[in-house]
Amino acid sequence: MTFDDYAVDPDSEDSSRPPVRTRLSEAIAAAVADLSAAGVASPRVDAELLAAHVLELPRGRLLLVDGIRAGELHRFRTLVAERARRIPLQHLLGTAAFRHVELSVGDGVFVPRPETELLAGWGIERTEPGATVVDLCSGSGAIAISVADESRAARVVAVERSPVALGYLRRNAAAFPAVEVVEGDVTDPSLLYELRGAVDVLLCNPPYVPEGTPVPPEVADHDPAEAVFGGADGLTVIREVVLRAAGLLKPGGVVGIEHDDVHGSAVPELLRADGRFAEVAAHADLAGRPRYTTARRT
Structure with missing residues (x-):
């Protein structure tokens, strides 16, 4: 039938x-x-x-x-x-559920995935009242808005470079006064220069899929490629995120970076090799696959 x-x-x-x-x-x-x-x-x-x-x-x-x-x-x-x-379900509904919020999404902005809720939760648990939190490669604002919704952070800075994604980000963040939207590129060494050494928690779900990796039609035809693919090895943007985290975090501040399941060893090694991080730890998603890495700024 x-x-x-x-x-x-x-x-x-x-x-x-x-x-x-x-x-x-x-x-x-x-x-x-x-x-x-x-x-x-x-x-x-x-x-x-x-x-x-x-x-x-x-x-x-x-x-x-x-x-x-x-x-x-x-x-x-x-x-x-x-x-x-194979038009994404979230595009048909007009929204994507993420933790306790509903986000406006559509063509031109990455649809947040359930596995990213784990990284957001890790960051929320480490956000003290009055903290400054930065969400790099923010997209629709899923991580930043969840932090603002579930913590008492004083300031949550959501950074995004795509003009289309920024439209969704600003719309989603409008109801959360703690969220500050910044148009910026994570590869820019001067990004958020005024916050150098002042950030308590830095989170990022960057583009990390290695180029050439087969992806479902929903991703290939509707998610923006710049939000999905991270260079030949998938680590091009993550390398820059590590540098930005080292410069922005205060001593004792923490970073969490989502990555592809093939990067379970590579991303922890990037953080260790930088020399400015301790307590580097790899975390799996609910399916047991490597999904995000965390560390503390020395």
Whole structure:
């Protein structure tokens, strides 16, 4: 069963007769089949989230809904067809969930991933009241905004260079007075020069995928390449982040850098080789893959 079995005229409902309804469970089952055939990694989750979006209710309440009206079914089918073309789910919803916040996302800004929540959580746990926190390569602002939302940091500086991403970042940060958006490039040695030696926590989810690495269509066709690929070995930007961290952190300040799962040894070694960091530690994601590295400024 696919959506071809549910050819419904969205304009068929009128006030002169009862609205046409399809069982919601059947519509979702058809969507799951179509998304599975298209190679979507989480077809049921995506189908249910799209249905909840159309019906304007939480996903957990779908079980309480029996039928879906013709107009709603038409909108649902349209969204499912777009998702089957591997348009990111978050673009269709208009937002991405990250820890306790909803972020505005779309073409031109990197969609934050669940694994980055681990790095953000590590940083939040180490952010003392009144601290100064820097989020480099901020993108949509996921890390910076989560720190502002969940800590009592006095200042959270979110740095991004992409004009398109900056638009999303400013929109997302508008409700968080502690977040200061800075247009800047992490490869610039003078970046945030006024904060040299004054930062308590520095976090970064940089572009780190080695060039030439196969990526899903959602990434290849919709995430900006400059936010995904980090040079031939994936470490081009990370090398600069290590230098910026060494200059910006105060003695005892901490840094956390997300990286590709092939960099489980390389990034810790970069921090050790710099000579200005101690307590270098590698951290795995929930799947057990190397995901981020942390250290303390000596």
